[in-house]
Amino acid sequence: MRIVLAGHNIDIELLRHLKTQILEPVATGWEESRLDAMSEAELRSQAAELQRRTAEFLGRDNLTPEPISAAYARISRDPRALDELRAVARGEVEKARKSNQTIIFEYGHSSVAEHACFNVDVMGVSRYAVEEIQKFRLLAYTEKSQRYILLQNDFVIPKEVIDVGLEHIFIATIRTQNDCYHRLYEKLRPWVFDHNPELAASKKNHKTLEGWAKEDARYVVSLATETQVGMTLSARSVEHVISRCASHPLAEVREYGRRLFEALEGVAPSLVKYTDPTPYNQLARAELREAAAEAFARLKSLPSSKPMAEEEDVALVDATPEADALIAAALLHSASQRPMGECLAAARAMEDGERQRFMASTFRHMKSFDPVLREFENARCVFEVTLSAACFGQLKRHRMSTLNVQPYDPALGVTVPEAVVQAGAGTEFRAAAEETDAAYRAIFEKAPLAAPYVLTNAHRRRALFTANARELCHVSRLREDPHAQWDIRDKAAKMLRLARRVMPGALRLAVGKHQFAETWAHLFPEGAERAAKS
Numbered sequence: 001m002r003i004v005l006a007g008h009n010i011d012i013e014l015l016r017h018l019k020t021q022i023l024e025p026v027a028t029g030w031e032e033s034r035l036d037a038m039s040e041a042e043l044r045s046q047a048a049e050l051q052r053r054t055a056e057f058l059g060r061d062n063l064t065p066e067p068i069s070a071a072y073a074r075i076s077r078d079p080r081a082l083d084e085l086r087a088v089a090r091g092e093v094e095k096a097r098k099s100n101q102t103i104i105f106e107y108g109h110s111s112v113a114e115h116a117c118f119n120v121d122v123m124g125v126s127r128y129a130v131e132e133i134q135k136f137r138l139l140a141y142t143e144k145s146q147r148y149i150l151l152q153n154d155f156v157i158p159k160e161v162i163d164v165g166l167e168h169i170f171i172a173t174i175r176t177q178n179d180c181y182h183r184l185y186e187k188l189r190p191w192v193f194d195h196n197p198e199l200a201a202s203k204k205n206h207k208t209l210e211g212w213a214k215e216d217a218r219y220v221v222s223l224a225t226e227t228q229v230g231m232t233l234s235a236r237s238v239e240h241v242i243s244r245c246a247s248h249p250l251a252e253v254r255e256y257g258r259r260l261f262e263a264l265e266g267v268a269p270s271l272v273k274y275t276d277p278t279p280y281n282q283l284a285r286a287e288l289r290e291a292a293a294e295a296f297a298r299l300k301s302l303p304s305s306k307p308m309a310e311e312e313d314v315a316l317v318d319a320t321p322e323a324d325a326l327i328a329a330a331l332l333h334s335a336s337q338r339p340m341g342e343c344l345a346a347a348r349a350m351e352d353g354e355r356q357r358f359m360a361s362t363f364r365h366m367k368s369f370d371p372v373l374r375e376f377e378n379a380r381c382v383f384e385v386t387l388s389a390a391c392f393g394q395l396k397r398h399r400m401s402t403l404n405v406q407p408y409d410p411a412l413g414v415t416v417p418e419a420v421v422q423a424g425a426g427t428e429f430r431a432a433a434e435e436t437d438a439a440y441r442a443i444f445e446k447a448p449l450a451a452p453y454v455l456t457n458a459h460r461r462r463a464l465f466t467a468n469a470r471e472l473c474h475v476s477r478l479r480e481d482p483h484a485q486w487d488i489r490d491k492a493a494k495m496l497r498l499a500r501r502v503m504p505g506a507l508r509l510a511v512g513k514h515q516f517a518e519t520w521a522h523l524f525p526e527g528a529e530r531a532a533k534s
Contacts, residue, residue, distance in 0.1 A: 001156075001252070003259040006230070007119040008267060009065050011090055022053055062093045065116030065235065066268050070096035073103045073112040097270035105273055113236035113271045118264060120231045122256070126156035128223035128453050129252045131392075133231075136241055137399045140232040146218040146225070146390075146457070153178045154226035159251035160450035166443055173222075173439040173454050180220045180432040184425050188213035191423035215485060216417035219390055219458040220432050223408075235271035238264060243274060247281030249449050309501055313386040314494035316502070317464075322348070323379035323503035327469060328355050330375035331362065356505035360523050363509045368477065368516040376470040376506055381499045383465045385491055388415035390457040394488035395465065398475060402466040407452060410437045414458035415487065433458060465495070469506040472499055480512035 029046065038046070067089035074085050089096040103109050122133065134141050153175070161170045192213045199205040233241065238260070245257025261275055307315035320326060328347035333340050347355060362373050387395065389408065396403060414433045420426055436456055444451035467475060472495070478484065479492035500507050511519045521527075 001125055001255060001259060002121070002123040003256065003263045004121040004123070005118060005263045005267065006121045009068065009115075009117045010063055011068055011086055013086065013090065014062060018057065022050070022057060026050065060090070060093065062090050064093070064268055065118075066100055066270050067093060067096045069112050069115040069235070069268075069271060070099045072115050073099060073109070100270035101273075104271065110236050113239075114234040116235035116268050116271050118233055118235070118238065118267070120233070120260065120263065122229040122231055124154075124156070124226055124228070125256060126158075126224050126252060126453060127227050127389075127393075127457075129156070129250065129256060130227055130229060131396065132245070132248065132250070132253045133229065133256060134396060136233075136237060136244075138234070138237055139241075142230040144227045144229070146214070146221070146227075149214070151178075151181060151214075151218065151221060151225065155222060155224040156226055156252060156453070157224070158447070158450040158453050160447040161443060161453070164443075164446040166446060169439050169442055170224075170454055173436055174224060176435055177220050177222050177432055177456060180428060181217050184217040184220060184420060184423075184429065185213055187423045187425045188217055188419055191419065195422075212419075216419045219388070219415065219417055219420070220429055220456050222436075222453065223389060223455055223457070224453040235268055238272050239274050242272075243276060243278060244281050246275065247277035249286075307384070309498050311494045311498060314491060314498065315384045316381060316495075316498040317384050318382040319499075319502040320379035320381075323469065324352075324355055324359065324505040325350075326379050327376055327503070327506050328359055330378045331359065331373070334373075334375055352505075356508065359505045360508055363520065364524055364527065366509065366520070368513050372470050372473050372506075372509070374470065376473070377468040379503055379506060380466055380468040381472065381495070381502065383467075383495050383498070385463050385465055385495070386412055386460055387463060387491055388458050388460055388487060389455065390485075391415070391487040391491055392461065392463065393457075394479070394485060395463065395491070398467070398471065400467075400471050400474075402464075404464040406462045408455050408459050408461045410440055410455065410459060412460035412462070414456065415460060416458065417486075429458075432456070469499075469503055472496065472507060473510045476507070476510040477513055477516070481514050482512070484512075 035043065067086065071082065071085040071089040074089075075082065078085060080088075089099075100112065104112050125133065130143065134143075155174050155178075157167055157170060161167055189210060192209050193200040193206075196205075196209060199209060242257045242261050245253050245260070248254055248257070257275075264272065307317045308319060309316045325344065325347045328350065329340065329343040332338065332343040332346055336343070338346075350358065366372070385395070392405070414430075416426060416429055420429050433456060436454060436459075439454050440451050443454060475492050476496050479488050480496065481489075484492070496507065496510055500510075508523065509516070509519055
């Protein structure tokens with residue numbers, strides 16, 4: 001595992017000073033023709049001046065995000081202009097650090113630390129650990145795609161597996177999976193080309209078709225497979241991430257937290273302080289599992305509650321009552337001076353068609369890249385989704401939703417890509433999955449927390465996915481489009497079909513990008529006619 005600080009923000013005036021006072025004078029004043037014309041005394045003078053400027057620049061020790069945070073922290077109590085406050089903070093870094101420590105850690109104004117941002121390279125971590133790394137909502141991530149890159153045989157062996165002496169079973173299983181992956185790719189590639197002759201006819205489409213083959217072959221590789229992530233986070237998030245990772249039961253996640261701390265240590269000491277593990281992060285989940293087991297032991301005879309609606313592996317388990325009426329009322333509330341009670345009464349008094357037309361009026365000037373108005377966030381749906389690890393990797397990117405998951409469970413079976421079956425590789429895929437299940441059971445007996453590492457991208461878990469109407473529109477736009485991966489496209493389509501039963505008006509324009517123009521034209525035929533004439 002390697003964690004590398006790739007960059008962080010600094011005051012732009014420092015870069016301007018570096019450019020105009022050091023780099024440009026060197027570029028223009030130290031040309032070979034000018035140097036030849038200088039006397040030794042002139043050369044020494046030029047070099048001394050450059051050394052002085054460079055030493056002065058470095059001696060200020062302000063190549064850190066801290067002066068920006070300190071300057072912004074002073075806005076509420078100092079009448080000077082911001083650029084002046086930044087200049088003061090740049091020139092008095094130690095004072096800026098003391099100011100940050102007082103404001104953030106004594107006064108509790110932690111938002112000041114959000115003005116410091118770090119770019120971090122995360123390399124050599126497992127896909128399984130990445131699920132923990134990417135749980136933090138207010139960070140930005142870009143992850144190596146298993147859909148577009150042909151995987152090698154790089155994988156992480158969990159410390160927990162080594163400690164119980166089962167690395168031989170673990171390694172043998174991973175090698176079986178990886179060998180199967182390469183065989184699947186060799187079978188899928190010609191199958192994909194044969195079944196898409198029009199695309200295959202042009203060489204420019206070959207990478208796309210090869211990507212489809214990789215996309216389905218990867219379902220047999222493990223969650224232990226190494227990956228890498230580019231990550232951006234604020235100093236405020238750094239504390240939260242490191243503390244929670246330090247409290248995690250998995251050794252790899254704890255190591256990630258430690259290495260992240262080491263990579264950032266000293267860069268902004270006045271902004272990052274509380275990174276130790278906490279009893280809450282260490283114990284809350286474990287004790288919750290115990291309490292849940294006790295509750296089920298007492299209540300095991302209760303019949304299961306039925307979902308509001310379901311479609312195969314997706315169930316709508318809860319939704320905001322009168323969702324469309326609530327959203328319509330929120331729109332009325334924002335657009336008037338009336339209290340919410342009157343707005344609700346008006347929304348409920350509307351006929352269904354009238355209410356839907358009123359809500360749709362907010363879509364009139366929308367393009368496919370525009371989000372619906374924020375009032376649509378007032379109603380939400382809760383889904384239980386049984387999905388593969390590959391599909392979960394897509395769903396977890398919707399961080400404006402709420403996502404709660406159960407552990408991966410081999411009893412839920414595996415998702416076998418249809419292309420694998422059609423290409424004649426279904427039997428060997430399932431054989432690899434069965435060997436994986438046997439290894440999982442052996443590891444689970446001695447190291448239960450690390451057993452999921454050996455499972456494949458095809459193995460499943462249950463997830464609770466809660467999203468408001470605004471986020472569901474975004475999910476539909478992105479995931480119901482033909483360019484979306486087939487597994488997440490299937491789950492998104494099912495969720496949206498179920499959601500439309502309880503909020504049809506709110507989701508009238510919740511469609512894939514490819515259907516947006518046609519659906520919009522159906523809602524606003526007069527607008528489509530004007531656009532066609534113009």
